[in-house]
Amino acid sequence: MATLAPQAPARARASRRSRHATLVAWGFAAPFLILFLVFMAGPIVASLMMSFTDLTTRDLQTPFNVNFVGFENYAELFADPRFVRSLLNTAVFVIVGVPLTMALALAVALALNTGIAKFRTVFRVGYYAPVVTSIVAIAIVWRFILQPDGLLNGFLGWFGIAGPGWLQSTTWALPSLILMAVWRNIGTLMVIFLAGLQGVPKEHHEAAMVDGANAFQRFGNITIPAMRPTLLFAAVITGIGFLQFFEEPFVMTRGGPLDATLSAAMYTFNQFGFGNYSYASAASYVLFLAIVALSLIQFRLLGKKD
């Protein structure tokens, strides 16, 4: 609708342009959106609804003949000391594991990117190896390392330290698994950081060198700001991954000894196994909220104003 106001043509043009831009942008998003709505949004809504009912295995054939129970599942979760324990374990795991993995992966990526000139491919492939190694093989080898008479205690023995049975100890089992998870995840982040480092303009570094900035100053003032989006991405996905910490306790300890390594994801998995689908969904959404909270913190710390 063209009006006769003086500034109208300009505004109309602007809004036409913005409408056009919006159309183009949604054009870019369309294929994603269609698949997203069918295969992601649908099941997510359904499972969210499920968490407010009392659906268990017996209702699998008749999912609509269930009772609506409101927040009962959620209340029950927090009344279960094992679930609370699993949340605490997961929190410890995330708070220690995420920064550690990121720091080590960044150090490795920097070293491989600028620090050395030879054998880079060998190192890159080598550091990525744990990511592709089968969890079964990893579990066997790590058990061999962590056994009371295993490699680690043999090594400590040289220094006259009598190491514990790492996985049998309620104190040491979780730190052992954290170490294992950090080790397994360095490779993925290294790859992401190596890609991100390509986005750091080399001239900036060269200009700063001419200005006499040392390596640490250059790292703080040039590399980190340019890497911000990549760091944020890495922090968020590592946070999500670590909050869903599952494989290591599953193959190493089954959550034991005495729930010392029971993670929230493992608790959820067990509930699914028992056929308590609603209750397990509720546990998943509690975990979901924890992930959202963690990601918000990470966006606040690492993101620019988006």
Next chain:
Amino acid sequence: MSATTKDTAVSDAARDAASARSTSTGSPSRRRRRPRPRWWLYVVLTLGLVAMVMPFVWMLLGSFKTTAEIRQYPTNFWPIEPTIDNYTQLFGRLDFATFFTNSIIVAVFVTLGNIVFSSMVGYALAKLEFRGKKVLFVLVLGTLMVPGVVTFVPLFVLTANLGLVNSYPGMILPFLITPLGVFLMRQFMLSLPDDIIEAARIDGAGEWRTFLSVIMPLCGPAVATLTILTFLGSWNNFLWPLVVATSEDKYTLPVALALYSVGQNAAQYGLMMAGAVVVVVPVLLIFVVLQRYFVQGIALTGIK
């Protein structure tokens, strides 16, 4: 929004690059002053390397041992009587070609879909201004954060109702897009300077052309990363193919190999190690092929 500091040198170079539509992949300039190699760095990295590859090597060696030898405690590092029995058994007992083909079909389609769709949405989210952008991004992030296992049963019911059980589309479609891929592409594109897009617009290129001939050529490292991540994810995906593929001719490698983990006690470790090695090889190959993208200085700097 762009996280790159505006710098005239960069933008000029970028403009040159953009107007030249240079998509050539010359080797990165080797004339840059490299810092002198620090021997201590090599020592530290090598120690780390040993710690990283040990289980992998152990898996490889284990695939040449008899099951009895692997299960021995304490076990030997080197096989005492190396044997290729595990491999002959594996290829003999499994209809290997079928499972391998299935895995490849699923992984290739999933990876391609992810690259195409994630790049498109990522571009819109990183570089275009439009209504509903925030909502779209929050949706993407939100789905990324929902633990996968929770949607499992509804997703299967949906797949069954669409008549896709025991079909390739049923195995591929739900994974054709991943929020992770979108997020990755968006973050990477955020760090590309806006000027190159402006330059392309000034040259009269439309959105699609800008995207295809200016943006995508700069995304080599990100696409390589995405390829590795999604291929690996699809290749190792176990639970979904297991429930969707209801007959053995649709099984993927991990599902077929899991047939050998017979309970906790009677696992044939040697076979499992051989199977694991076979599963890992394609992924490692892809990694080795693509990892050179992580060292290619990209056209951002104009020095190509």
Next chain:
Amino acid sequence: MVAAGAIVAAGAIMLTACGRGDGAAGGPESKGEIDDKPATGTVEIWAMGNEGEVLGELAAKFEEENPDVTIDVTAVPWESAHDRIATAIAGGETPDISMLGTTWVGEFAATGAFEPTPDGLVDEGDFFEGSWNTTVVDDVAYGVPWYVDTRVLYYRTDLAEAAGVEAPTTWEEYKTFAAALKSQGATSGVSLPPGGFDSWQYVAPLAWQQGGDILDSDGETFEFDSPEWQEAFEFYASFFEEGISEPVRLEGGEIEQKFISGEVGSFFSGPYHVSLLREQGGAEFADKFAVAMVPGADTRTSFTGGGNLAVFDDSENRDAAWKFVRWLSQPETQVQWYDISTDLPSVEAAWDDPVFADDPYLSVFGEQLADSKAPPAIPTWAQVSAIVDQELEKVTRGETNVEDALAAVQQQAESIGTGQ
């Protein structure tokens, strides 16, 4: 889009879900008796692990006898097989027959997905009682037991001889026996898991041996607070307290190695360990170990598990499916099946075959099966048993006493319920 809309709409309906309607969870009815005519058509069957891999061989014989039938075997990995069956039921994508772990029957039968065993298909008296009971939920049998598994005592004959003890028959002898093996240099006279995953399978038989049980005879009430359970827990924990057993959980692979090296004097396990030990111990080890029935109190009850076969209610070829199931549970078929798979027969008559009767190891398993018991077929058993595992571990680690532990088990079991 449409599908997503439908799901959202379905979700909205769910909010106003009509509810379950109490009681009268009328499951499916059997669709009548099965005749003796040859089977026809196609039958899809899912079987796990090794069974899935070799069942085709046996099915070929059935196809010979019934020329118009095709048996379509799909091997399913054990891990997550449970999820696969659950999702198949939810999506209405079930095969005709599935093999089931005995402990899953209660849970899946509650969905109404199985057809009850038709009258006159098989004679329940032909099967080991403990195994038959794994098919029965609320007095209705679903499917038949296919093969069985039970635990016996594996012990080092040379150590026992050196210590001058024989295979124990009573609890007292058992304690003396294990202590004697320890005196011969074993770190664990008997290796027992100190709680944790599946340790209930070791402690429940101790309660059964005194006449105790998990559920009251009404099949509704848990009775973990009974004196029998108290005894069982105390006796089990005493092995750790008295230092007869190391409180270490041995994973597969470690246990046979430590048994061969003499660090473990005895342990409880199923039939597959016989061949494992022969394989790993070499020829000279073969006569250094033997198996015996588990020691006991009033009875010498052991734990039984195994695999059952169930036919799905929406099978399109139920007649042929049941005919195949019937054929699989015939004694001669079961003997052939042992030959192919080394699975032990669930039908007692099959044990008269010299293959079993004349084998010093297998015959012990046959004896043990006559006195073995399975946990109740209730949907919530997996969940309740996890509580037992947990509390048992607290006891063996000295974090709580037996009385409190069992009170906790009882209280949590009651709040979980039997799920029926």
